[in-house]
Amino acid sequence: MATTLDISRDLHLDLEGIIGQCVAILGIRGSGKSNTAGVIFEELLRHRYPMSIVDIEGEYFGLKEKYEVLVVGTGDGVEIEIDADCAGEIAQVSMEENVPVVLDLSGFLSDERTELLKAYLSSLWNLAGTLRRPYIIGIEEAHEFIPQGVKNELKEMIARIALRGRKRGLGGIIVSQRSAKVDKDVLSQAGMLFLHRVVHEVDMRVYSELLPWRKNEVKEIVNSLETGDCIYVNGDRILPIYVRERETFHAGFTPSLESVQSPELKKVSESIIEAIERARSGKRRKSAEDELRDRIARLEESLASKDDRIAELEEVARTLGYIKLELPSVVPVLPPSVATPKVEPLPRSSYRPVVVREEPKPVLLDVADPSPAAEVIIESPEEEPLEGLPPAVLRHVDRLVARVGRCELAHRRLLGFLIGHAPGSYSIDQISAWTSCAPEMIEEEPPRELIDAGLICRERRTDGVHYRGTLRTFVNREFEVYQPDIGGTGLHSVTRLLRQQLATLG
Numbered sequence: 001m002a003t004t005l006d007i008s009r010d011l012h013l014d015l016e017g018i019i020g021q022c023v024a025i026l027g028i029r030g031s032g033k034s035n036t037a038g039v040i041f042e043e044l045l046r047h048r049y050p051m052s053i054v055d056i057e058g059e060y061f062g063l064k065e066k067y068e069v070l071v072v073g074t075g076d077g078v079e080i081e082i083d084a085d086c087a088g089e090i091a092q093v094s095m096e097e098n099v100p101v102v103l104d105l106s107g108f109l110s111d112e113r114t115e116l117l118k119a120y121l122s123s124l125w126n127l128a129g130t131l132r133r134p135y136i137i138g139i140e141e142a143h144e145f146i147p148q149g150v151k152n153e154l155k156e157m158i159a160r161i162a163l164r165g166r167k168r169g170l171g172g173i174i175v176s177q178r179s180a181k182v183d184k185d186v187l188s189q190a191g192m193l194f195l196h197r198v199v200h201e202v203d204m205r206v207y208s209e210l211l212p213w214r215k216n217e218v219k220e221i222v223n224s225l226e227t228g229d230c231i232y233v234n235g236d237r238i239l240p241i242y243v244r245e246r247e248t249f250h251a252g253f254t255p256s257l258e259s260v261q262s263p264e265l266k267k268v269s270e271s272i273i274e275a276i277e278r279a280r281s282g283k284r285r286k287s288a289e290d291e292l293r294d295r296i297a298r299l300e301e302s303l304a305s306k307d308d309r310i311a312e313l314e315e316v317a318r319t320l321g322y323i324k325l326e327l328p329s330v331v332p333v334l335p336p337s338v339a340t341p342k343v344e345p346l347p348r349s350s351y352r353p354v355v356v357r358e359e360p361k362p363v364l365l366d367v368a369d370p371s372p373a374a375e376v377i378i379e380s381p382e383e384e385p386l387e388g389l390p391p392a393v394l395r396h397v398d399r400l401v402a403r404v405g406r407c408e409l410a411h412r413r414l415l416g417f418l419i420g421h422a423p424g425s426y427s428i429d430q431i432s433a434w435t436s437c438a439p440e441m442i443e444e445e446p447p448r449e450l451i452d453a454g455l456i457c458r459e460r461r462t463d464g465v466h467y468r469g470t471l472r473t474f475v476n477r478e479f480e481v482y483q484p485d486i487g488g489t490g491l492h493s494v495t496r497l498l499r500q501q502l503a504t505l506g
């Protein structure tokens, strides 16, 4: 079998020369572009050259009259229904098994068309990277997909094939009636041109750039072209030719009054259909696997976040292990606004500390604090050991404790309660209820020395006098001189130490 493509009586192309080639067929509607493309496809099919034809108007199924071509698309007349999901698999079968495919896009909306074509072409591109076999992609109405001056994913994909497909054996046949509207970069890659008749000035200008003639010569020659005539350009070789008429049925022919007989079409062999079914079920299997994999990933993610939560809760539980709640179980907690004229002091046994686990340090929970600043003070076991404090500081602490120890018992209790419940502010009645001191006692003999020392403060509110523990502020001021040595942590330790020791004085 000859290895030439017989395009015209005057033009016989070398089959080898077509590998990786970018061919452009231009001309106005009705000038014979599709016929020329059809002739090239026929010649390639005759040589069993693998291909896909992107057929936007459904005019290439007629190739089946003579060749075993698979028509995929949607609606009547297609052999296999295709969508963006399975487009990649069909492209794969086409390239791997050498199945010529007509991708009939006439039944799709433009969005669907774009998605489908992207999937199809990217599959071809990727596969060509590994197979590196001759393969050609014909694209009708190419200006729709590679418009000049517009950027999109599909256009980039087609441009990539035109620009860099050669190394992979990928070639393209670009057909367009709007020369000026086709992307110039892609057009400039066309090593082989079939220039049919054009009339628009802009298209004529494009031809002038492609042909080595003077403008008016170009115009004159191009104007004289009849249907089927074109100028063949390949490098230096420029040849006006008449392209032979297609042998197979041309569905895109210009309608006439003659009745048209639909051709007897060749069926695609069962083995091809089976290959495609295999690819599609493989894809289904793959998507089921993917789904499972996704599910596992999702479950792992949720497991990990649960682990985090468990770790968080364990941390809280560890911390709570050191919390000591000083809550009398039956003590009424009175808001400061509620005046309680008669509150029976509770027996001290009713508000014994509740130790959750061990009692390395007291932690104080201010439940009665009416202010929003109420907080649980948690002493973590990791804190600096009290022994780490310098002797001078410890001596200062001892002196203070001794000084407070000389105060009246009622005041010591009051202090113990307030610093244990800082930063809450409490009415005399509340303090009385919690410390078993009669309110009159506190009223008549206010704890002046403690107030003067700055260990507590007295506040007058609309509902009466309130007291509040201010140990932290006191320590910060009283031990300020030691701060350069003991730092903030040391001051904190002093506060804890004093809180412990002063609480026991009551």
Ligand SMILES: Nc1ncnc2c1ncn2[C@@H]1O[C@H](COP(=O)(O)OP(=O)(O)O)[C@@H](O)[C@H]1O
Pocket (backbone or CB within 6 Å): 027, 028, 029, 030, 031, 032, 033, 034, 035, 036, 227, 228, 229, 242, 243, 244, 245, 246, 250, 252, 253, 254, 255
């Ligand atoms: N080389 C040719 N010889 C005879 N008829 C042709 C030839 N080329 C095209 N035709 C006819 O001209 C009409 C338009 O051709 P077509 O290839 O569909 O044009 P285009 O794709 O440029 O719109 C069709 O009826 C077709 O059969």
Ligand SMILES: [Mg+2]
Pocket (backbone or CB within 6 Å): 033, 034, 035, 252
């Ligand atoms: Mg056409």
